[in-house]
Amino acid sequence: MVREGRSLEVTPTWSVATVTTVMVFNGPDERSIPGNTIVVQADMPYSGLTTFGSAFLSKFECSQMPHPLLEHITFVDTPGVLSGEKQRTQRSYDFTGVTSWFAAKCDLILLLFDPHKLDISDEFKRVIGSLRGHDDKIRVVLNKADQVDTQQLMRVYGALMWSLGKVLNTPEVNRVYISSFNDKPINEAAAGPLGKDLFEKEQDDLLSDLKDIPKKACDCRINEFVKRARAAKIHAFIISHLKKEMPAMMGKAKTQQRLIDNLADEFAKSSEGTASTSWRFSERRAV
Known part of the structure; x- marks a missing residue:
């Protein structure tokens, strides 16, 4: 060629x-x-x-x-x-x-x-x-x-x-x-x-x-699909955890900034107590 x-x-x-x-x-x-x-x-x-x-x-x-x-x-x-x-x-x-x-x-x-x-x-x-x-x-x-x-x-x-x-x-x-x-x-x-x-x-x-x-x-193709599905699942766990940490009425801005400043710790917390065993949260670095 x-x-x-x-x-x-x-x-x-x-x-x-x-x-x-x-x-x-x-x-x-x-x-x-x-x-x-x-x-x-x-x-x-x-x-x-x-x-x-x-x-x-x-x-x-x-x-x-x-x-x-x-x-x-x-x-x-x-x-x-x-x-x-x-x-x-x-x-x-x-x-x-x-x-x-x-x-x-x-x-x-x-x-x-x-x-x-x-x-x-x-x-x-x-x-x-x-x-x-x-x-x-x-x-x-x-x-x-x-x-x-x-x-x-x-x-x-x-x-x-x-x-x-x-x-x-x-x-x-x-x-x-x-x-x-x-x-x-x-x-x-x-x-x-x-x-x-x-x-x-x-x-x-x-x-x-x-x-x-x-x-x-x-x-x-199947391998890439599984990777993306796993990443989406991890993302859903993280968003769900962060939403629960936000206050209902007052102090939202301060709480949001605190969560952003401590994302690594929040990532670890969001993986605790989950019943799912089909994903590895150690892959959160890819998110």
């Missing part, structure tokens, strides 16, 4: 960075659809993106093309994560909010790293934080692994796992794919014969995960 149409810019540090969120999906012909157009199409489920304003929609593009793989899968390529001062000066929209919106609706999330850029910036931490609640969808990809030799790759892998361990905050180990995912042959001079065999197997595993997405689509 090769097609031109991605917007690139050369930053002051002479690194090429993607500045547009690109969605690739199947269609009868090859064409690009601007973000402002796609969000108003009734047959497309992207009207919710209008909440992020024209600043985002001008940086959002849909690329339509005929391809067998795209008949069952839609890809969304987000811009590269910025570091340093660029985090504040070059984002004109809520990037973390956009990421969270797509994460709630997708089936698989790929976090891409390369051996020469393992640092996790503040913006990347916020992005990963916005994925909380979707840990089962996250996969980590160490790309361009054939640019370093075996000894360096071991060090890079260890450094990556250490960095991820500080920001993912999950007891489970995330799946990490190690390979070079491009249209060029693997650099066997650096990787060696064992590395080449490993990279090819990792590529096959990732492709297998992608091919399994349509097969698991029904289960994923």
